[in-house]
Amino acid sequence: MPILKVTNLVKRFGPPSGGFVAVDNISFNLEEGEILGILGPNGAGKTTVIQMLLGVLTPTSGQILYFGKNLIDNREEILEKINFSSTYTNLPWDLTVKENLTFISYLYKVKDRQKRINRIVEIFRLEDILNQEMKNLSSGQITRVNLAKSFINMPKVLLLDEPTASLDPEVAAFVRDLLLKERKEFKVSIIVTSHDMSEVEEICDRIIFINKGRIIADNTPYNLAKTIKNTHVNLMVRDGLVKLKEFMAANRISYRIEGNYLIIDINEKDISQFLRTITAIGVIYEEISIEKPTLKDYFLEVARL
């Protein structure tokens, strides 16, 4: 049985006729211990989905089942086992980090409350800012506190909306490691939205790609990236640049220049033929590197649609 089962979820804002459909009949599952990424361009409907999964936005139709139980009918029981962190929400500004963690802990049934808060403080390295008011923290520190808050009740399901936004690379890496560790140790199921494609590629087992409120892809990061055929060939050309540009224009091969490099988008299977041909017409290159398609390429390709 999946931990979360979403069936035919629809969210329409405004009147039935002429309103705006933000989420259009989407269905997906989240398995125990799975990390699922929800990706999509701005306005695709990701945050709307997250809000409905949290029970803070009423779906127009469809069903959300956690642990086999309907969210609407079993709200209290279900929300006791889930938590979330988002860049779009704040904890009370005037309260200190410690006060926020304490009052939030009372919203849940937390066993050995003080011990749990101390553990969270330790995990998220909040000791130095514990007595500072939220309004005096940097955006990176706020993100860390929000994340710490989401672990306060040892959730079975975590919903993370842009969890590493505003974090410096070192802390972002720490958070990614932490999520992977929590999943491994406690079989926490995680849904994450992010604009950091490398992050999503690194931590997610599966990705749902949403555009205009619809799921247009549901696959592993590797398989999604594989659907993009073009690779990037980076060439540092020593001689014959004009000839090379003429050749590419004649063969309608797209390219761009970045610094000393000419970056060519070309189907992977055509690379060897391409290199042979440009060598034959007198192009001499000093360096070459080939970048395989990534999730970012997939994202850019689909976002253009």
Next chain:
Amino acid sequence: MKIHRIYAIILRYLYLFRHNLDRINNIIYWPLIDLSLWGLTSLFFLRLNPQAPQIILIVLSGVILWLVVYWGQYEVSINLLEDLWNKNLINLFSSPLKFSEWISAFLLIGLIRSAISFAVASIYAYILYRFKIVLYGFNLLPFFILLIMSGWWVGFFVGGIILRYGTRLQSLAGTAIVFLAPFSAVYYPRSILPQWAQTISLLLPTSYIFEGAREIITGQSLDWQKVLVAAVLSIFYLSIGFIFLYRSFIKILDKGLLKLI
């Protein structure tokens, strides 16, 4: 309802109170200003007309009892606004917290705040004018309870409007109840109002409360009929107010709590 979740909201309020000098200031400053201004004014009127010694009792008791209803309402509305200003509603309602628990916490906060305001104002009144409102003790208690209920139901209506229309109407938190003051016969009998205003006044529990309390302060006995009418009206408005607030909340859940800023 779970006590620990209601406690969470009250705890947040207590933390907030500790950090916010405005709130502490409100407890100390406003009762002092109100009692000084109105007390001195009534002393001046007493000097003009020494035949009306009760004027100072009527005015001071009006000030003190008005603080109960004002701060009760203010706390319900302002704490709801605090969650909006802090974009904290999603944190609250993505937890197991129920709407009824959230509102119960506000009611308790309003009750505590009203009691504190009453106590502080009573101390000031004694220090400044040797006026002992506590002497009227148990006779005033039913009116005190009804005043707190009045603060709550006005707070419900204001809260419902704020939930529906967002912070664009946030000033209502501090001003809505003031609109009711002229019709509530706080310092004067209802009969002094023009006829149309008397009709409005008859529909407000606060007018029965202040009239009844004034009777006690001026040495008359407790009028249970006024208590009864005020209680019925208060329960009626409290019920309607709660339904309005709840429906506003359901409406905003349809738009999304994230949009509520």
